[in-house]
Amino acid sequence: xxxxxxxxxxxxxxxxxxxxxxxxxxxxxxxxxxxxxxxxxxxxxxxxxxxxxxxxxxxxxxxxxxxxxxxxxxxxxxxxxxxxxxxxxxxxxxxxxxxxxxxxxxxxxxxxxxxxxxxxxxx
Amino acid sequence: xxxxxxxxxxxxxxxxxxxxxxxxxxxxxxxxxxxxxxxxxxxxxxxxxxxxxxxxxxxxxxxxxxxxxxxxxxxxxxxxxxxxxxxxxxxxxxxxxxxxxxxxxxxxxxxxxxxxxxxxxxx
DNA sequence: GGGTTGGTTCGATCCTCGTCAAAATAGGCG
DNA sequence: CGCCTATTTTGACGAGGATCGAACCAACCC
Numbered sequence: 533x534x535x536x537x538x539x540x541x542x543x544x545x546x547x548x549x550x551x552x553x554x555x556x557x558x559x560x561x562x563x564x565x566x567x568x569x570x571x572x573x574x575x576x577x578x579x580x581x582x583x584x585x586x587x588x589x590x591x592x593x594x595x596x597x598x599x600x601x602x603x604x605x606x607x608x609x610x611x612x613x614x615x616x617x618x619x620x621x622x623x624x625x626x627x628x629x630x631x632x633x634x635x636x637x638x639x640x641x642x643x644x645x646x647x648x649x650x651x652x653x654x655x
Numbered sequence: 656x657x658x659x660x661x662x663x664x665x666x667x668x669x670x671x672x673x674x675x676x677x678x679x680x681x682x683x684x685x686x687x688x689x690x691x692x693x694x695x696x697x698x699x700x701x702x703x704x705x706x707x708x709x710x711x712x713x714x715x716x717x718x719x720x721x722x723x724x725x726x727x728x729x730x731x732x733x734x735x736x737x738x739x740x741x742x743x744x745x746x747x748x749x750x751x752x753x754x755x756x757x758x759x760x761x762x763x764x765x766x767x768x769x770x771x772x773x774x775x776x777x778x
Numbered sequence: 779g780g781g782t783t784g785g786t787t788c789g790a791t792c793c794t795c796g797t798c799a800a801a802a803t804a805g806g807c808g
Numbered sequence: 809c810g811c812c813t814a815t816t817t818t819g820a821c822g823a824g825g826a827t828c829g830a831a832c833c834a835a836c837c838c
Contacts, residue, residue, distance in 0.1 A: 553702065554709035554758060563699040563706070571697025573770075575796080576686040579676065579693070583686070586677035595815065608797055610816050629805055629814060635677060637772045647696075647767035649760045698826080718785060731827055733786050738825095752784060752835050 552648045569643055572619040577602060578612045585622060586635035594630045675771045692766055695742040700725060701735045708745060709758035717753045 549562045558566070573579055584601060585593045599609050613633060616622045621640065622633045672685045681689070696702055707724060708716045722732050736756060739745045744763065745756045 553706035554760065554763065556706075556710050558703050558706040560699070560703065563702040567697050567699040567702050570693050570702070574690050574694025574697045576683070576690040577796090579686040579690050580681050580683065583676035583679075583681040587679050596813095599815095604796090605798055606815070607799080607817080611796075614816080626804080626815090631815065637677065640677065640770050641772045644767045644770035644772070647763050647770065649764045649767070700826090719783095722785095727826090728828055729785070730787080730829080734826075737786085749785090749834080754785065 550642065550645060552650055553646050554649055566643075566646060569619050569621065569639070572615050572621060573643075575612065575615075577604065577608075578616055581609070581612055581633075582616060582621060582635060582640075585633045586637070586640075592632045592634040594632050596630060598633075673765065673768060675773055676769050677772055689766075689769060692742050692744065692762070695738050695744060696766075698735065698738075700727065700731075701739055704732070704735055704756075705739060705744060705758060705763075708756045709760075709763075715755045715757040717755050719753060721756075 549558065549566065573582070580601070581598060584598060585591075588597065595609065595613070598613075599606050602609060613622065613624070617624055617633075620636055622635055624631055624633050626632075672681065672689065696705070703724070704721060707721060708714075711720065718732070718736070721736075722729055725732060736745065736747070740747055740756075743759055745758055747754055747756050749755075
């Protein structure tokens with residue numbers, strides 16, 4: 533993996549926590565770093581954007597492919613993409629006229645692991 | 656004045672979506688139902704509360720066991736527990752003097768599945 | 779019953795967030 | 809260069825959320 537160029541304005545959510553939260557209590561520090569990622573997923577438009585981008589052919593989508601799907605203005609879409617990007621759930625790249633967004637699957641996978649429930653858990 | 660029997664005021668987040676969001680685009684309806692659950696997880700205190708409850712011995716925790724861990728007031732803890740309860744991530748039960756909270760693991764597991772990344776995903 | 783502890787609701791305050799219109803930036807084209 | 813399209817930034821506004829103290833409800837005990 534390449535090193536992070538420290539471009540994200542917020543501390544990266546991908547902290548050192550790889551343990552399901554049901555297995556052992558999250559520390560305050562871990563919770564502070566994880567919560568913003570879940571918050572970013574806590575908006576229906578962002579959830580759809582992420583899903584749409586991830587399931588686009590080639591794994592990436594141009595902004596122009598996304599805007600028409602929603603009933604909100606282009607600045608609003610741009611705002612939500614920025615939230616997803618700054619938290620590290622998507623990355624963006626400009627190629628000529630268009631800007632392409634791509635889902636950061638490791639980030640998603642980490643969050644999935646955090647929420648996962650190990651087998652023997654339960655009563 | 657009859658009391659409402661403590662039913663969840665919001666439609667249950669556990670909708671008919673069991674497919675990872677990277678696999679196919681979420682519908683607007685699915686996103687509307689899933690987002691509130693992620694939003695509920697988007698607060699550090701709620702994240703810790705959930706983790707603390709789930710990892711308590713017996714899988715449940717009394718409120719009195721939780722409040723001391725945090726620097727916020729009891730009403731604030733109660734508020735966060737209510738958010739988690741109304742969204743279906745925890746359930747509560749009064750036994751005598753104390754109220755016990757328990758993590759709803761199927762709900763967690765569903766959210767985990769939504770975020771999971773199938774093997775062949777990607778370009 | 780009166781008092782005590784556990785937990786929630788109420789009301790108010792402050793701050794964040796989602797949204798838009800308008801303006802600004804970036805790139806391509808004639 | 810000037811213009812057009814694509815995307816982002818800015819500024820403003822209203823809605824919602826986190827927090828607290830105070831008041832309130834629930835269960836136990838003497």
